[in-house]
Amino acid sequence: MNIKELEKKSVGYRKKILKYIVGANAGHTGGSLSCIDILNVLYNQVLNVSPQNFTSPDRDRYIQSKGHCVEALFVVLADKGFFPEEHLETLCKYKSHYIGHPTRKVKGVEQNTGALGHGLPIAVGNAIAAKLDKKDYKVYTLMGDGELPEGSNWEAALTAAHYKLDNLCAIVDKNSLQITAPTAEVCNTDPLDEKWKAFGWAVKEVDGHDIQALKEAFDSLPFEPGKPSLIIAHTVKGKGVSFMENNLKWHHGVPSTEEYALAISELDNSMQKAAV
Amino acid sequence: MAHIENTDPNGYKPNQEIFSEVLQQLAATDRDIIAVTSDSRGSGKLVPFGKKFPEQIVEVGIAEQNLVGVAAGLAAAGKKVFAVSPACFLTARALEQIKNDVAYSDNPVTVVGISAGVSYGALGSTHHSLHDFAALRAINNITVVVPADNFETAQATALAAKTNSPVYLRFGKKVMNNLKEENNDAFVFGKGRVITEGNDAALIACGETVYPALQAAKLLAEQGIHVTVVSMHTIKPLDTELLAKLAVACKAIVTVEEHSVYGGLGEACASYLMQHGLHKPFRIMGIPDEYTVTGSQQDIFNHYHITKDGIAEVVKSLLI
């Protein structure tokens, strides 16, 4: 798949995220839209994961630490054939496996997440196991910037560097907003790059909506031999829908019928532009 | 921290030492056996394990949340993981990781709470774990096991390694005498181990309180009172079949545990008996809900009458 095709895929994913959030009348809209390009590149260009190899011990592992942005993950997993997309019509319905966070009841999901600060320690354990077993698979985890004050992340960051886990890549979806206010106002974690470097990680910063830049970053893993890699992906919360971008309201806002129609027409325009 | 080395003329050992010995035996033939420690290998008696199997021990430093998260990740990749740390920290600070990363995600980690209960009696409430049964009983998908003697500890450790689901193993520092002369009992999680039999009363205990319960039964036998003593090593799932049988056969039931009287073995038994119409004189012995009493483990047991005489008195008071 070339960059253009991937860009079109992202627009399609955004439309589906909104569709199923509207259907469920619930979801984490802004964050799903900010991380979807990252997931697009991971699942379509990077990860050695498919419905066919999902039980293989050699598959790559992806653990979504920011579990609340499950709609983005579900849309991508459906596209990859892990389950029929129409299953997502049951999102958040009584007894559906497609709940508001990832669980292993859904094929393609590695770990049950939702509480923040859990993905990285588990990913570290996975990556240590790969080293012990002398296996080549890589482990990826996606964190939100709002979850970084959780101390468990920093405990795991130390362990990752201590064990020289260059088979581990963490991505921060740095959309600079969280539920209350801008992240810098809630608990400033900047400068992130210096913090992670001080913890022994190799760090790259990319535009988290630039498919080419994301692909190049993943292609250059590990950034330094013997070090875990961190990608700080600068993103926009609500990306792709003008009135949702950088607007706190859309952290878990559900669009009204009119807002949904407007959002879809904007995304359709983006699709036409992407096709040129 | 002052350490008084446990020595015993009969060759009995602290359960955590037995745990380490069995883990070494298992690790020798199974490279997937992994111990994860949080600067806890000394108290966990895992120093020899680390020396013999440096590739099979993962040290995370003093970081219990990370300890359990990393253990879950290792287990998810096929390792048979024992996450070892003092029970007081492991089941409080890392409770969310036990709940989510181990139990909810169904990663088959054996969470090993060492120096449990009031093993660190003199160190205060920070180092006591009197809440762990209550906390873990309320979490779905984890078996809670509290072996009493060296035999049960060896069996429980080997069984946990074979069990493909989450287990909590809990034990202390005290030298534990074997409860029986001959240990031929089949050991399975969820089935209580009957140590002595008698129909006047039943003493249902777990962990390091089974031995004083057994001594109490011997004292009572001298006075013509015949008591069944059960090592209820599995707190969850509880052996309700055995419990129901004892409630029918015996005139009174006393439970004994090194845990808060809230939410532990006693309340688990009471809940079952009450809901099944099995009403007999009943008493829960354990640590009451009050400011921490400190001293040695034995001092604290004495304070709360978790002794041969104290337990015997409670049994007699129910038989009047």
Ligand SMILES: [Mg+2]
């Ligand atoms: Mg954010």
